[in-house]
Amino acid sequence: MDTQSIKQYYRKHRKAIIVAVSGLLYAGGWSIGYFAGLNTLSAATLILAAIVGGYDIAKTAYHEIRSRTLGIKTLVTLAAIGAIAIGSYWEAAAVVFLFALGSYLEGRTMRKTRNALEELLEMTPDTATVRRDGEQKEVPAREVEEGEVVIVKPGEKIPVDGDVVEGESAVNQAPVTGESAPVHKADGDEVYAGTINQEGAIEIATTGSGTDTTLQRIIRRVEEAQEAQSPTESIIDRFATYYTPGVIALSIGAFAVTQNAILSLTLLVIGCPGALVIGPPVSIVSAIGNAARSGVLMKGGEHLEKAGKIDLVAFDKTGTLTKGETTVADVEGFGVTDDEALELAAIAEKKSEHHLADAIVAAAQDRSTTATDGGVAVSADQRESSVSAGSIPDPDDFEVVAGKGVVAHQDDREIVVGNRKLLDERGIDVPDEVAEYVREREERGETAVHVVRGGRVVGVIAMRDELREAAPGVIAQLQEAGIETVMLTGDNERVAAAVADEVGIDDYRAELLPEDKQTVIEEYREEGHVVAMVGDGINDAPSLATADVGIAMGAAGTDTAIETADMALMADDLERIPYAVTLSKATRWNIYENVGLAVLTVTVLLAGVLTSYVTLALGMLVHEASVLAVIGNGMRLLRH
Amino acid sequence: MSETTQLRVLDFDCPSCASTVERALSNEQGVEDVEVHYSTGRVEIEYDDSVADPATFEQTIENQGYTPQPA
Numbered sequence: 001m002d003t004q005s006i007k008q009y010y011r012k013h014r015k016a017i018i019v020a021v022s023g024l025l026y027a028g029g030w031s032i033g034y035f036a037g038l039n040t041l042s043a044a045t046l047i048l049a050a051i052v053g054g055y056d057i058a059k060t061a062y063h064e065i066r067s068r069t070l071g072i073k074t075l076v077t078l079a080a081i082g083a084i085a086i087g088s089y090w091e092a093a094a095v096v097f098l099f100a101l102g103s104y105l106e107g108r109t110m111r112k113t114r115n116a117l118e119e120l121l122e123m124t125p126d127t128a129t130v131r132r133d134g135e136q137k138e139v140p141a142r143e144v145e146e147g148e149v150v151i152v153k154p155g156e157k158i159p160v161d162g163d164v165v166e167g168e169s170a171v172n173q174a175p176v177t178g179e180s181a182p183v184h185k186a187d188g189d190e191v192y193a194g195t196i197n198q199e200g201a202i203e204i205a206t207t208g209s210g211t212d213t214t215l216q217r218i219i220r221r222v223e224e225a226q227e228a229q230s231p232t233e234s235i236i237d238r239f240a241t242y243y244t245p246g247v248i249a250l251s252i253g254a255f256a257v258t259q260n261a262i263l264s265l266t267l268l269v270i271g272c273p274g275a276l277v278i279g280p281p282v283s284i285v286s287a288i289g290n291a292a293r294s295g296v297l298m299k300g301g302e303h304l305e306k307a308g309k310i311d312l313v314a315f316d317k318t319g320t321l322t323k324g325e326t327t328v329a330d331v332e333g334f335g336v337t338d339d340e341a342l343e344l345a346a347i348a349e350k351k352s353e354h355h356l357a358d359a360i361v362a363a364a365q366d367r368s369t370t371a372t373d374g375g376v377a378v379s380a381d382q383r384e385s386s387v388s389a390g391s392i393p394d395p396d397d398f399e400v401v402a403g404k405g406v407v408a409h410q411d412d413r414e415i416v417v418g419n420r421k422l423l424d425e426r427g428i429d430v431p432d433e434v435a436e437y438v439r440e441r442e443e444r445g446e447t448a449v450h451v452v453r454g455g456r457v458v459g460v461i462a463m464r465d466e467l468r469e470a471a472p473g474v475i476a477q478l479q480e481a482g483i484e485t486v487m488l489t490g491d492n493e494r495v496a497a498a499v500a501d502e503v504g505i506d507d508y509r510a511e512l513l514p515e516d517k518q519t520v521i522e523e524y525r526e527e528g529h530v531v532a533m534v535g536d537g538i539n540d541a542p543s544l545a546t547a548d549v550g551i552a553m554g555a556a557g558t559d560t561a562i563e564t565a566d567m568a569l570m571a572d573d574l575e576r577i578p579y580a581v582t583l584s585k586a587t588r589w590n591i592y593e594n595v596g597l598a599v600l601t602v603t604v605l606l607a608g609v610l611t612s613y614v615t616l617a618l619g620m621l622v623h624e625a626s627v628l629a630v631i632g633n634g635m636r637l638l639r640h
Numbered sequence: 641m642s643e644t645t646q647l648r649v650l651d652f653d654c655p656s657c658a659s660t661v662e663r664a665l666s667n668e669q670g671v672e673d674v675e676v677h678y679s680t681g682r683v684e685i686e687y688d689d690s691v692a693d694p695a696t697f698e699q700t701i702e703n704q705g706y707t708p709q710p711a
Binding site: 060064106111 | 650651653654659663678707
């Protein structure tokens with residue numbers, strides 16, 4: 001080994017070497033005194049052990065004093081110097097060695113916690129294959145410019161954020177969304193840097209590269225969240241600023257009264273606020289790191305602590321408990337054919353952007369080309385094409401009645417499409433056979449809209465939004481965890497009751513206008529509940545903000561959702577909700593455990609010192625053990 | 641011109657150690673703002689590049705007994 005590499009080795013392992021040398025000197029010094037009785041040599045070796053192990057500690061203590069922050073290292077240094085001054089060399093060496101060993105182990109274990117995100121960072125490849133001047137070229141990934149086309153072969157990691165422009169494939173998005181099932185990607189679909197292209201070759205038009213990618217933004221937010229102080233941390237930090245000077249004062253006071261130097265030095269050592277200040281941040285960093293790896297972005301310790309107290313979870317129905325893909329389940333004409341009723345509704349709804357409108361228009365187009373009795377699903381990406389297609393005549397005018405329906409005119413005839421409220425408001429008579437049909441469909445959890453032409457009901461369209469497969473299981477899991485569940489919906493009472501029954505939810509609130517949802521959450525909070533609201537983060541943004549904890553689903557790629565929510569699920573995956581809630585609860589308990597353990601340790605030690613059972617070295621040993629116990633306990637959350 | 645650089649210190653062993661490093665860095669010439677986070681080990685330094693030499697930041701952290709590495 002040449003000098004250069006020895007130096008490097010020393011730099012890298014400096015702390016471990018110092019601890020080892022100090023430990024050996026300490027053991028040697030003690031043996032020389034105990035077995036050989038060479039007291040002077042023993043004392044010299046022990047002092048050397050204290051100096052080797054304590055040099056770094058004393059240096060930091062010097063900086064602490066200079067910057068007027070009295071920290072743990074100041075206390076340890078004072079204790080060691082004091083012990084040497086009164087001739088307790090063995091105690092001095094032991095205190096320094098144990099503290100150095102403890103710090104080394106603490107640093108090492110904390111490194112693991114701090115590294116929890118590293119595997120995410122390593123997901124992004126360093127180079128990308130781009131098409132420049134008609135040629136394929138390999139360039140550093142962060143130098144790919146917006147709009148450039150990147151080629152990704154099967155099995156490769158995607159180096160940039162972008163939209164697929166060529167080819168199709170299954171992409172494993174676990175690094176970003178935490179979902180392990182691959183997602184099908186074709187022309188126009190968004191892909192994220194750091195995700196893995198599994199099957200086919202795809203070409204991607206770059207929308208973001210380098211630090212401007214979804215994954216990088218997520219990691220940055222996770223770190224900010226980990227760094228933000230939780231309420232418990234702030235309280236403890238404030239307490240610690242008075243605590244350390246308090247301990248020094250107590251130690252001086254004890255010496256003044258008892259003249260027992262060892263006693264007052266021991267007080268210095270056991271009074272260090274180690275486990276108390278370290279506990280809460282370790283719990284929070286571990287929990288947020290764990291959540292991030294599962295595709296759940298927690299905004300910070302404050303939100304996490306609050307989420308730990310959740311006792312009621314409110315779900316938005318559409319798109320959260322259900323798939324959000326409304327289909328026309330059935331059409332019934334009254335005095336006209338089913339198809340005529342559907343077409344009339346489609347004319348009125350053609351220019352509307354409501355999700356029910358999209359389903360009606362799509363179904364009408366589908367029927368006009370191929371007659372079918374099955375439903376037509378409408379998803380977000382199909383919307384544009386369905387609305388712009390032209391086989392359905394335009395209405396002359398149309399007006400949306402929020403939460404109720406639309407009123408339109410075509411060829412001087414009025415067409416009204418809407419719920420019972422809208423019909424009652426306009427004085428339109430609903431025949432019994434229509435009401436009977438509507439009731440029957442609603443009892444199946446379907447939303448029924450009336451089609452009215454020239455003041456007479458000519459049809460009813462029944463629409464269905466399937467439950468997510470996971471929904472009943474998720475509700476059951478939350479109930480098992482002792483959490484009340486509530487569904488909020490704009491649907492009427494009967495539909496809501498049917499869906500609530502199907503999903504097994506505790507309670508529901510029906511016929512809510514968007515702003516009513518906020519009011520309902522406010523009411524639950526006033527009743528003393530700690531309320532979480534689950535929604536899509538865009539339409540539900542106000543109610544997410546009103547709830548104690550707003551949880552947005554499917555947030556990858558939508559910054560608004562991440563912005564408003566306290567917790568964001570990157571994937572559109574309901575099953576993460578029980579995980580996020582139980583993790584928060586576990587974190588809250590973990591923090592309590594850590595604070596409790598720390599306070600208990602100090603109390604027991606204090607009693608031990610005052611009754612002379614605890615010596616300087618033993619005090620230090622127990623203190624360091626308590627710090628390591630607290631870190632170990634916090635790190636359990638990494639494996640929740 | 642004001643510049644920002646990031647370093648990472650993975651071996652902080654207590655929260656007050658992080659504050660001590662923060663103070664030491666902010667006492668350096670040309671350093672405008674420093675944030676040192678115990679929980680993530682992230683060190684963020686904003687400095688005036690006509691006065692401060694970013695190479696000295698690592699030395700300062702090492703002098704405090706910690707190992708800086710690129711973020």
